[in-house]
Amino acid sequence: MxxxxxxxxxxxxxxxxxxxxxxxxxxxxxxxxxxxxRPVVSSTSTPVFRMGAYMVLACTLLAMALVPLFGQFTPVGFPLDFVAMAYVLGLGRMALLLSAMDVGSPFEGMGASREAMLGAFTEPALFLVLGTAAAATGMGSFAAMLGQLHTTPAYGLIALPWCWRSWCCCKPRRHACRWTTLPPTWN
Known part of the structure; x- marks a missing residue:
């Protein structure tokens, strides 16, 4: 499915x-x-390269366990668990970076730097969104926060402008690119 x-x-x-x-x-x-x-492993790599994949998998599974399922049920829940989830995802990203740099190839180094740059842009945004949701609801737990957001429809209106902007940006190509060059009056 x-x-x-x-x-x-x-x-x-x-x-x-x-x-x-x-x-x-x-x-x-x-x-x-x-x-x-078949797996392709560099001859210059150490066991750090192999352990990186397992570390990323373990961090992803732990982060999944911190996210509430079916409303308010959390397999692993405690106060401020959304902060722990963000840090666990960051730990997985660091394991991925270390395993990429362990290979010793410049291409993996470029990929690792790109991944680090992506993390530098997305992790503060993740903290901002989760912190804003926690401040808006007054809850410190992921499950309580999502339960409060689910029961109060006014919080859903916060996402409405973002959804509208996303919908407007995803128009079909024939409507989005009406002019391929400047109109004659702008030349």
Whole structure:
């Protein structure tokens, strides 16, 4: 089912861009092809490279355990658990960076620097969003915060301008790019 959903999303994105898009099961075919490949490990890498993947997986699973399921049930919950979730995701990012730099290739170094730059931009935004939601609800726990946001419809109106902006930016290509050059009066 997730592969079909990803295929529907990719097909819809392609339709909005005026293209046909990939098949609905393309992500399943890609995963099957990638799982059939043999791992390629550099001769200069150390065990840090192999442990990095396990560390990223462990951090992702722990972060998933901190997020509430079905409303207010949290497998692992405590006060200020949203801060711990952000730090666990940051720890996974650091493990990914260390394993990329361990290989000793300049291409992995460039990828690691790109990942670090992405983290430098997204992690403060994540903290800002979670901190704003905690301040707006007055709750310190992820489950209580989402429960409060779920029961109060006024908080949902905060996201309305962002949804409207996203919808306006995702118009079909034939409407979004009406002029390919400047109009004659602007030359």
């Amino acid at each position: 997730p592969f079909f959903l990803v295929g529907c999303i990719n097909r819809t994105k392609a339709w909005w861009c005026g293209r046909k898009g990939p098949g609905l099961w393309q992500s399943f075919y890609d995963l099957r092809r990638l799982l059939a490949k």
